[in-house]
Amino acid sequence: MHVIFVCLGNICRSPMAEAMFLKELQQHQLTDQVTVASAATSTYEIGNRPHPFPSHYAKV
Secondary structure, eight states, X not given: OEEEXXXXXXXXXXXXXXXXXHHHHHHTTOTTTOEEEEEESSSXXXXXXXXXXXXXXXXX
């Protein structure tokens, strides 16, 4: 199975969702059955670093 999370710029919501989902897959030993990715619907943020807001909360 393939799962993709999509948002406008792929620097905030979708990469955070990807990381959270991947963590769940790892905890349930499903990484060999499911692949996960994130993507953008626009080119606005190409080359920009991830937004710091979700990165901060991902570490908590």
